[in-house]
């Protein structure tokens with residue numbers, strides 16, 4: 560049996576899949592793809608243009624290709640049932656799937672927009688997200704490409720100023736919603752479920768940015784994220800002061816110590 564995971568370094572849905580594979584105790588090989596060229600590569604190899612994507616070869620040599628976090632989580636639960644990413648009891652399972660669906664939607668997109676909004680303004684920080692990864696380009700090419708790649712990715716992900724300002728204004732509400740999932744026991748159990756992984760992977764990415772970390776870290780959702788992704792386990796860092804200060808006012812107001 561062999562598993563190859565196609566991924567972009569730093570990508571939150573990709574980190575969610577790596578964590579799921581680790582929880583299942585599965586070995587896998589990591590294959591870096593480069594944005595935005597990965598769109599075509601993924602489309603040709605898997606049928607759709609996004610990462611994460613998995614090529615799974617079973618003991619008989621049969622190859623299965625699975626794309627998107629949601630499909631991969633389900634495939635992993637059927638391959639290795641324990642620990643479960645989806646609870647067995649139907650009512651509990653429905654609640655986890657509802658939270659997973661929410662986290663895989665606009666919330667995951669906000670994750671990308673806020674990241675590219677930062678990296679467009681601080682392109683060299685992009686390189687910190689691939690520390691230790693086997694990027695198939697020399698370091699000087701990665702460095703030279705960072706600025707155009709960040710600009711293209713920001714545009715493709717619609718990380719324009721107006722949208723990003725709106726995302727930042729809505730961020731506290733999203734954090735409240737996640738803390739509510741924890742209080743209701745939908746996420747935050749002993750072993751992470753699919754919704755934990757989706758949500759924590761996005762929060763972990765946000766916490767790599769100094770301007771966002773404080774608003775998240777002290778909350779229950781920040782503590783849960785650190786339990787699933789301990790500090791230093793994933794790479795990447797963007798220093799503070801990158802986005803205009805007035806854009807961050809709603810985020811600062813949501814910071815527990817500021818209340």
Ligand SMILES: N[C@@H](CCC(=O)N[C@@H](CS)C(=O)NCC(=O)O)C(=O)O
Nearest residue numbers: 570571572598608609610611627628
């Ligand atoms: N929601 C899907 C989509 C993942 C996704 O959009 N991945 C980004 C990288 S973080 C991507 O490959 N984007 C390329 C595109 O949208 O064309 C999932 O969780 O698998």
